[in-house]
Amino acid sequence: MEILNNSSLRSFNTFGIEQRARHFAKVASTDALKEALSWAKKNNQRPLIIGGGSNILLTKDYDGLVIKNELSGYEKIKEDEDFIYIKVQAGEQWHSFVLYCLEHHYAGVENLALIPGCVGASPMQNIGAYGVEIKDVFHELTALHKTELTKRTFSLKECNFGYRESVFKNIYKDQFVITDVTYRLRKKPVYHIAYGAIRQELEKRHITELSIREIAAAVIAIRSSKLPDPAKIGNAGSFFKNPSVPIDAYLSLKANFPGIVAYENADGSMKLAAGWLIEQAGLKGYRQGDAGVHEKQALVLVNYGNATGNDILKLCDLVMQTVSDKYGVPLHPEVNLI
The missing domain is CATH 3.90.78.10 (UDP-N-acetylenolpyruvoylglucosamine reductase, C-terminal domain)
Known part of the structure; x- marks a missing residue:
C-alpha cells in the first residue's frame, strides 16, 4: 500500500471538483484496507472511504486519509431452485455487475442499469430506479469496522433499508467500510414495468416479448436521454x-x-x-x-x-x-x- 500526500481528488469524484486530500491510498484487498485504516488510526488521520465518487460533493480539501476502495471479484455462493446468490466485492463498478447478470441470465437488477458508482455504495443508500431497490435483491453484506478492524455480516433486516436509507447512513454512519455484498438473483425473471417511461420505451422499440436484456436496454436508453454523462459534464x-x-x-x-x-x-x-x-x-x-x-x-x-x-x-x-x-x-x- 502506497500513501500519497497532497493528492488531487478531481478524477475521483464525478462532479470533477478540484479538492485535495492530505493523504490518499488505493486498496485492492481487505488486508490492504486494514493496513490503511491502521495507519490512519496510528497517525490520527480521519479516514474517508470512496468508491466511484458518484455520490459525493467535495466542498473543501480533506484533512485526513482518503481511501479508494478497489476490491474486485465475483463469487457464486449458493443456489436453489429459484435463486442464485452472487457475492460481489465492493470496489466493482455497479453497471459492470448489471452487465454480468445480464450475460449470465440472472434477473433482478436490470431496472438498475447504468446507475453510476460502485457495488459497495448500493446498500449504503439502498439505490433504486424504476420500481426496484437494492433491498429487493439483497441477501447480506460484509463490513469492516473502521477502528476495531473486525468484520461483521449484516442481514437484510439488520440493514434496515428505507428510501435511499440504511443503517450505514444513520446509526452506523462512518463506522463501517462495506467490503462485499451478496445479492439474491432470480433464475426466472419477474418484470417491473409499471413506470410509464419503461412501457413507452418498450413500445417505441416494438418489444412484445419481455426479457431482462430488453428492460435493461430500455432503462439505459431512458437514462442516457435524460441524464448527463459525468465524463462530459x-x-x-x-x-x-x-x-x-x-x-x-x-x-x-x-x-x-x-x-x-x-x-x-x-x-x-x-x-x-x-x-x-x-x-x-x-x-x-x-x-x-x-x-x-x-x-x-x-x-x-x-x-x-x-x-x-x-x-x-x-x-x-x-x-x-x-x-x-x-x-x-x-x-x-x-x-x-x-
Whole structure:
C-alpha cells in the first residue's frame, strides 16, 4: 500500500471538483484496507472511504486519509431452485455487475442499469430506479469496522433499508467500510414495468416479448436521454431525494397544482417527484456561473467546468429554498456533502 500526500481528488469524484486530500491510498484487498485504516488510526488521520465518487460533493480539501476502495471479484455462493446468490466485492463498478447478470441470465437488477458508482455504495443508500431497490435483491453484506478492524455480516433486516436509507447512513454512519455484498438473483425473471417511461420505451422499440436484456436496454436508453454523462459534464446523478408528504398535504398541493406528479407509498403517504417540483419552480436549466440545474433533468445539478463544491452547494440551497417557498415542501440532498 502506497500513501500519497497532497493528492488531487478531481478524477475521483464525478462532479470533477478540484479538492485535495492530505493523504490518499488505493486498496485492492481487505488486508490492504486494514493496513490503511491502521495507519490512519496510528497517525490520527480521519479516514474517508470512496468508491466511484458518484455520490459525493467535495466542498473543501480533506484533512485526513482518503481511501479508494478497489476490491474486485465475483463469487457464486449458493443456489436453489429459484435463486442464485452472487457475492460481489465492493470496489466493482455497479453497471459492470448489471452487465454480468445480464450475460449470465440472472434477473433482478436490470431496472438498475447504468446507475453510476460502485457495488459497495448500493446498500449504503439502498439505490433504486424504476420500481426496484437494492433491498429487493439483497441477501447480506460484509463490513469492516473502521477502528476495531473486525468484520461483521449484516442481514437484510439488520440493514434496515428505507428510501435511499440504511443503517450505514444513520446509526452506523462512518463506522463501517462495506467490503462485499451478496445479492439474491432470480433464475426466472419477474418484470417491473409499471413506470410509464419503461412501457413507452418498450413500445417505441416494438418489444412484445419481455426479457431482462430488453428492460435493461430500455432503462439505459431512458437514462442516457435524460441524464448527463459525468465524463462530459460533471454531476452526481439525482441530487435530491423525492420528498414524501401525508395524503392530506398532497391533496392540498394537487388542488393548487393539478399537474403535480406523485406516487403512493406503502404507508399511504405520497412521494412527490422532486424533479417536477424543481422544474415547475422555474429552475430547470438555471445556471450560476459553472454551477447549473441540468437542462433536461431538473433533479440533476451539474458542473459545467470550473464550479467549486461550494458553488454547487449554493445552488443546492437556492433550489431547496425556492421549492420550499413555492410548495411548502422541504427537499433533502441525496448526495453526501463532504
